[in-house]
Amino acid sequence: MNNDVLALKYRPRFFKDVMGQDIAVETLQNSLELNKIHNAYLFSGTRGMGKTTMARLFAKSLLCKEGVNREPCGKCSTCLEIDSASHLDLIEIDAASRTKVEDTRNLMDNVQYLPTSSRYKIYLIDEVHMLSTKSFNALLKTIEEPPEHVKFLLATTDPEKLPETVLSRCLHFKLKSATTETLEIYLKKILDKENIQYDESSLHLITKHSGGSIRDSLSIAEQCISYCSGKITEEKISILLGDISVDKLERVVSYLMKNQATEIVNYVDKFEDNVNYENIFDNLIHIFYKMITKKFISNDYELDSNEEKNIHLFYQILVNSKKELANITDKKSYLIMILLRMITFSDQINPEPDDSSKKKNNIVKNKNDDIPKKSKENALKKQTKNLDIIIDKDICKKIFKELNLTGLQLHLAENSLLVIQNDEQKLLIDEKKKDIYPPSCIADFVKHISNHLNSEINPVISYEREIETISSLEQQKIQSNKDSQYDSIKDKPEIKKIREMFDAQIDKDQIKQLKK
Ligand SMILES: [Zn+2]
Structure with a gap:
């Protein structure tokens, strides 16, 4: 089944039809209007972004019999021949199938001959990154000093593979993926023109599957048209596209x-x-x-x-x-x-009341427990310099908060405790969360702490239960809030009345503060 009928039918024939590439179009049109034409242009972008379409439009404007203008006339024999890919002065080469240096040399040998009927002879080399190094060298000489009548239009999905020497000689246009909104507006226009019925949500599904490519969105739309035979609905095409709603x-x-x-x-x-x-x-x-x-x-x-x-x-x-x-x-x-x-x-959103978590946790004994907080921090700063750090659970929590972590590392910080004292370095991690942190995450976390302390640490990793972590403290706080909220409402007359009327219990976990 050919799914390119729509894509071919609606391929832009003028710059004004190009969607979502405003900057590239404007720049190209300005250079046409001012007749400031470079020797070589490079169009890059992922597949289906319209690189060759853009290059052909530019070639058409350069060769149009009506003169070089912001738009080609679209009617002269040159414009029509370029539309049907049969113009002799626009030479299109697929570099993927002609990678050898001999191919490029043959091509370059012909560069010297004048165009057959137009003002320029234009070489459009697609997938140019596929050329061999020798081919690039052969090409480079010509791009550097081409005859007056020769222009190069290069297209590639992978500009990073081009030698710097070639890149630096091209005016480079990086074509953008179309946004979902642009694609939806575009598809709507096409389907309306084709008198195809559709529901709005199906358009969203099609654009989502087209990866920002106008060509792909049209190919998918075409598959959907033949699959749905009638109205395109989200329900039907989600089966076709293997989508879950x-x-x-x-x-x-x-x-x-x-x-x-x-x-x-x-x-x-x-x-x-x-x-x-x-x-x-x-x-x-x-x-x-x-x-x-x-x-x-x-x-x-x-x-x-x-x-x-x-x-x-x-x-x-x-x-x-x-x-x-x-x-x-x-x-x-x-x-x-x-x-x-x-x-x-995940942390239990409705945690079971757990006596052990309520107990004040003191498994990490610290020799500094009786020193006031301020002097502890000073001690930390001083000793960090001497690579002799003492970190207890309070200092640890303070440090972890200062790290400004995000994502999984933040989660690790909230569920672990670092203890450093008497030559002993330990990173205690909540045993229940053992499998969640990959080794690389833990290593990065330790590196973060080392950087923060200005001193390399190398703690033993140990998985333990009932550690007093930032997370467990918050959990305790939430639980005690719930307890006190429960206590504050359970004996209120209106609540008592409701309980008696419906023979009801108060679900402690469902008590929520009204928004102020
Ligand atoms: Zn024309």
Whole structure:
């Protein structure tokens, strides 16, 4: 099935039809208008960005029989021949199939001959990074001092592979990916012209799958048109594109936020095997991103501190585990495992009251316990210089807060405790979180502390229960808040009345402060 019919039909024939490349278009049009034409132009960008389209438009404007203008006339024989790729003075070369130096030399030998019918002879070399070093050298000589009548238009997906000598002789245009909004507006226009019916959400799905490429968005739209035979709907094309709807993923997220592991396993297990799991990871990451940012832009949306921490953690776990996805055969099981891991390592949003966590924790005895805080800090500063540091749990918490960490490292700081005394260096990590921090994360964390202290430390890593960490202290604070809130309302007459009327209990964890 040919999916390029739309892409070919709607390929821009004028600069004004080019979408989302305003800067490149404006610059090219200005140089045409002022007739300041360079010897060589380079167009770079990922596939489907319109590199060769842009180069052909520029060539058309340079060769148009009506003269060099901001736009080609589009009607003369030259314009029409370039549209049908048959003009003799626009020589298109696919470097991927002509990498040898002999090919380039033959080409350069012909450079000296005058154009057949136009003012310039233009070489459009696509995928130019594929040329061999020798070919580049052969090309370079000509680009440096080409005859008056010769111009070079180079296109590449990988400009970094071009020799500096070639790059420095080209006017370089880096074409941008089109934004989702641009693509949606564009698709709408095309589908309306083609009299195709669609629902709005299907457009969003198509653009999401096209990776910012106008050409790909048209190819996908074309597949959808033939698949849906009639109206394009999100429901139908999500099957075609192997997509799981945002609604379904939001349901997964709500299970996650409520620690409902069984529901997650049952629900995700019903996903089709052919769905695009990379997209699922991307979408989940995006949902968590939205949840955090919404807090800052919306007044009537609140997250408690535990929820917020969990979202940061979920985001980080998804970003990290997505990197492994390509190596996994059974992607559905992998997704389920990752979701369960997220639950295992999240702080319990509704923690069970736990007596042991309420106990004041003192497993780290410190010889400085009786020294006032201020003098302890002074002692720290002094001793850091002499590489003889004493760090107890209070100083540790202060240092960890000063590190200004983010993501997984912040999580580690909140769930660990550094103790340094009497030649002993220990990084105690909450045993329940043992599997969450990869060795590289711990190593980076230690490096951060060393930098902060101006002194290299090399602590023994030890996983222990009931450590007094920033996180456990906050947990205790939340619990005691809940206790005191419970105490303050349980005997109120109106509450008593409701309890008696409905024979009800107060759920301590559901008590929430009204927004001020
Ligand atoms: Zn023309």
